[in-house]
Amino acid sequence: xxxxxxxxxxxxxxxxxxxxxxxxxxxxxxxxxxxxxxxxxxxxxxxxxxxxxxxxxxxxxxxxxxxxxxxxxxxxxxxxxxxxxxxxxxxxxxxxxxxxxxxxxxxxxxxxxxxxxxxxxxxxxxxxxxxxxxxxxxxxxxxxxxxxxxxxxxxxxxxxxxxxxxxxxxxxxxxxxxxx
Amino acid sequence: xxxxxxxxxxxxxxxxxxxxxxxxxxxxxxxxxxxxxxxxxxxxxxxxxxxxxxxxxxxxxxxxxxxxxxxxxxxxxxxxxxxxxxxxxxxxxxxxxxxxxxxxxxxxxxxxxxxxxxxxxxxxxxxxxxxxxxxxxxxxxxxxxxxxxxxxxxxxxxxxxxxxxxxxxxx
Numbered sequence: 001x002x003x004x005x006x007x008x009x010x011x012x013x014x015x016x017x018x019x020x021x022x023x024x025x026x027x028x029x030x031x032x033x034x035x036x037x038x039x040x041x042x043x044x045x046x047x048x049x050x051x052x053x054x055x056x057x058x059x060x061x062x063x064x065x066x067x068x069x070x071x072x073x074x075x076x077x078x079x080x081x082x083x084x085x086x087x088x089x090x091x092x093x094x095x096x097x098x099x100x101x102x103x104x105x106x107x108x109x110x111x112x113x114x115x116x117x118x119x120x121x122x123x124x125x126x127x128x129x130x131x132x133x134x135x136x137x138x139x140x141x142x143x144x145x146x147x148x149x150x151x152x153x154x155x156x157x158x159x160x161x162x163x164x165x166x167x168x169x170x171x172x173x174x175x176x177x178x179x180x
Numbered sequence: 181x182x183x184x185x186x187x188x189x190x191x192x193x194x195x196x197x198x199x200x201x202x203x204x205x206x207x208x209x210x211x212x213x214x215x216x217x218x219x220x221x222x223x224x225x226x227x228x229x230x231x232x233x234x235x236x237x238x239x240x241x242x243x244x245x246x247x248x249x250x251x252x253x254x255x256x257x258x259x260x261x262x263x264x265x266x267x268x269x270x271x272x273x274x275x276x277x278x279x280x281x282x283x284x285x286x287x288x289x290x291x292x293x294x295x296x297x298x299x300x301x302x303x304x305x306x307x308x309x310x311x312x313x314x315x316x317x318x319x320x321x322x323x324x325x326x327x328x329x330x331x332x333x334x335x336x337x338x339x340x341x342x343x344x345x346x347x348x349x350x351x
Contacts, residue, residue, distance in 0.1 A: 032250060032251060032293060032294055032296045033292065033294055033296075035290070035291060035292070035293070035294040036292070048221060102263065127267075128263075128264070128267050129267075129271075132267060132268065132271055133292060134292070135292040135293050135294075137250035137251060137252060137264055137265075137293065138250075
């Protein structure tokens with residue numbers, strides 16, 4: 001038995017190693033779970049991209065759920081996500097608010113003109129100050145906010161058709177059921 | 181005109197020599213400038229902020245060293261060149277100007293980015309293994325050593341004159 005001990009120790013390390021590899025394929029190591037889930041979305045007042053004189057606030061959006069999608073024209077992963085939003089955006093059943101993050105408004109407009117605009121409204125946070133309140137650390141990120149202004153779901157990284165089907169749509173369906 | 185090659189009075193040769201010297205001096209100056217620019221570039225990773233005094237700057241440096249940059253996750257806020265890190269440094273600076281304490285500033289960031297921003301994670305149920313795991317492994321190792329030493333000691337006293345056991349080969 002004691003002869004086998006070192007071998008068993010080695011086997012244990014191999015199992016641990018294998019588990020580590022498996023775990024890392026299942027989880028995004030860079031993903032930071034948002035502490036804002038099930039907490040009120042931070043207050044914001046941000047100008048609209050198409051008309052900077054008008055602004056959109058958290059209060060103005062209360063009453064109906066919506067999806068905030070953080071994007072920027074400089075963001076490569078946003079370019080991957082964009083066709084998905086173009087294709088599936090209308091089918092999710094809630095308005096999508098584009099959150100233009102640290103971008104030049106002209107670049108953002110050109111980007112949307114070129115690739116299409118899946119957003120109901122686009123708001124601009126050129127400084128990225130409000131984004132800090134949202135805990136944004138990269139684009140794209142998406143927040144599902146319910147009618148009471150509570151963040152219910154967050155997706156870090158591009159929305160994929162799979163993520164929309166398996167995570168976003170069930171989350172939206174759950175919101176619809178809650179309504180009395 | 182002197183034929184002596186060592187005479188420095190030859191106008192043409194003299195100016196040629198000077199040109200060579202100037203060129204060498206120019207190259208040296210360029211190298212010095214290059215180093216200067218390089219060191220400036222490093223210094224500008226930490227953008228200058230208008231601190232009230234040196235004490236506040238030290239406090240700022242210490243605080244940002246304890247906070248993790250979320251974009252390049254193996255760097256702290258103080259060292260990171262990422263755009264977001266710069267924004268967060270400014271945020272920390274502004275909060276300091278508002279008279280917030282270090283703990284309040286940390287809490288501000290934790291509220292937005294979770295405990296992940298802290299390089300010194302708090303002791304709580306989810307971090308117990310992180311905090312005390314090494315101690316557990318140390319204890320396990322110590323137990324193995326104690327058990328082995330005892331067993332060998334016993335084997336040594338009873339079976340010393342007997343044929344040697346192969347016990348020792350395993351370890």
